[in-house]
Amino acid sequence: MKYDYLVVGAGLFGATFAYEAKKKGKTCLVIDKRDHIAGNIYTKEQSGINVHVYGAHIFHTSDKEIWNYINQFAEFNNYINSPVAVYKDELYNLPFNMNTFSKMWNIKTPEEAKKVIQDQIQELHITEPKNLEEQALSLVGRDVYEKLIKGYTEKQWGRSCTDLPAFIIKRLPLRFTYDNNYFNDRFQGIPMGGYTQIIEKMLDGIDVKTSEDFFAMRDRAETTGDLTKTTLSDGTEVEYEKILFTGQIDEYYDSKFGPLEYRSVRFETEELEEENYQGNAVVNYTEREVPYTRIIEHKHFEFGKQPTTIISREYSSEWKPGVEPYYPVNNDKNNALYEKYAELAKAEKNVLFGGRLGMYKYFDMDKDLRAALDLCAEELA
Numbered sequence: 399m400k401y402d403y404l405v406v407g408a409g410l411f412g413a414t415f416a417y418e419a420k421k422k423g424k425t426c427l428v429i430d431k432r433d434h435i436a437g438n439i440y441t442k443e444q445s446g447i448n449v450h451v452y453g454a455h456i457f458h459t460s461d462k463e464i465w466n467y468i469n470q471f472a473e474f475n476n477y478i479n480s481p482v483a484v485y486k487d488e489l490y491n492l493p494f495n496m497n498t499f500s501k502m503w504n505i506k507t508p509e510e511a512k513k514v515i516q517d518q519i520q521e522l523h524i525t526e527p528k529n530l531e532e533q534a535l536s537l538v539g540r541d542v543y544e545k546l547i548k549g550y551t552e553k554q555w556g557r558s559c560t561d562l563p564a565f566i567i568k569r570l571p572l573r574f575t576y577d578n579n580y581f582n583d584r585f586q587g588i589p590m591g592g593y594t595q596i597i598e599k600m601l602d603g604i605d606v607k608t609s610e611d612f613f614a615m616r617d618r619a620e621t622t623g624d625l626t627k628t629t630l631s632d633g634t635e636v637e638y639e640k641i642l643f644t645g646q647i648d649e650y651y652d653s654k655f656g657p658l659e660y661r662s663v664r665f666e667t668e669e670l671e672e673e674n675y676q677g678n679a680v681v682n683y684t685e686r687e688v689p690y691t692r693i694i695e696h697k698h699f700e701f702g703k704q705p706t707t708i709i710s711r712e713y714s715s716e717w718k719p720g721v722e723p724y725y726p727v728n729n730d731k732n733n734a735l736y737e738k739y740a741e742l743a744k745a746e747k748n749v750l751f752g753g754r755l756g757m758y759k760y761f762d763m764d765k766d767l768r769a770a771l772d773l774c775a776e777e778l779a
């Protein structure tokens with residue numbers, strides 16, 4: 399088979415590109431090394447519940463065009479993300495808002511809350527924060543920091559807040575209204591029936607091969623002029639002119655300048671013989687002593703009424719080669735390293751890079767989609 403593009407990665411970025419390319423009369427072969435499509439937004443139905451296999455995904459955006467675009471592929475419900483935090487035997491609303499402050503200090507008005515916070519900040523006399531702990535204390539005072547930020551952040555980074563640099567936290571939004579909606583965006587929701595259907599619809603009528611690793615294909619490839627010939631793992635011969643690569647950019651270049659760093663997450667998922675385990679989709683555990691950072695109860699994303707429930711405990715973990723790279727660590731060192739790979743990428747004639755791993759950037763889905771559509775506008779014009 400001969401294709402215009404080999405699209406590496408059947409996630410949101412790769413699938414959007416393939417969908418738009420098909421509309422322009424271009425042919426794509428989409429491959430993914432996983433045994434399923436949809437990348438990290440993959441949802442899998444189990445006992446009538448759509449499980450967010452790679453972590454909780456809530457679609458939220460203020461970009462109307464992106465909202466309309468994604469709504470072509472699924473109907474969204476009116477889910478609003480309102481996580482709660484458990485600290486020892488106390489329970490607080492997130493994000494930090496009047497419900498949180500009222501529970502913490504038994505106060506009612508924004509003025510009272512502001513005064514408590516201001517008094518706590520002033521008592522500490524921090525003028526130049528030396529680390530993340532001092533930075534957070536100087537922004538929100540002792541109570542909010544110790545109960546809701548410290549342990550959670552330490553688990554996320556696997557290090558003490560006094561060993562983390564201050565710049566990680568630039569601001570900590572405090573909301574002086576009784577509003578538990580985590581996101582400030584205009585549009586928000588969960589696709590009814592899960593995310594995988596979105597990618598299925600995008601890839602409808604496009605050749606897709608899962609359990610297919612690009613690097614093995616590349617090892618078998620022969621490039622003559624603009625055309626690359628290779629074989630799939632089942633021996634099928636394929637030819638393509640260009641590649642869109644949405645895997646790790648450093649891996650594409652055999653990590654020749656050194657590997658980029660990521661943070662990973664590990665999930666422990668189980669089905670429980672009860673209808674409602676925690677009463678909310680997302681519950682954060684903010685004490686360091688509790689080893690997981692959050693528990694997700696999947697059915698609540700779609701207001702499920704099934705007789706059983708499925709929960710996932712999320713553990714933040716170190717990344718090493720072979721482990722799923724979830725979050726790019728965009729510090730100065732890694733950003734400088736990425737720039738070196740990006741220089742090589744820019745010089746490529748027949749290879750495009752995209753997505754959260756190809757561009758080494760934490761992208762929410764709306765930003766990932768926007769980046770994909772921007773690339774389409776440039777490439778497929």
Ligand SMILES: Cc1cc2nc3c(=O)[nH]c(=O)nc-3n(C[C@H](O)[C@H](O)[C@H](O)COP(=O)(O)OP(=O)(O)OC[C@H]3O[C@@H](n4cnc5c(N)ncnc54)[C@H](O)[C@@H]3O)c2cc1C
Nearest residue numbers: 407409410411431437438453455456612645753754762763
């Ligand atoms: C834990 C977590 C929670 C998140 N929650 C939210 C949220 O609530 N809201 C939100 O908007 N966004 C959220 N996101 C971000 C969202 O997951 C991304 O925006 C989106 O998945 C990016 O899609 P992508 O196609 O760029 O990358 P991916 O989904 O990672 O797709 C890349 C694909 O490339 C494949 N691939 C890589 N290398 C190769 C290779 N060598 N050969 C073949 N295939 C390869 C991978 O298997 C993968 O399927 C979250 C991210 C994480 C990690």
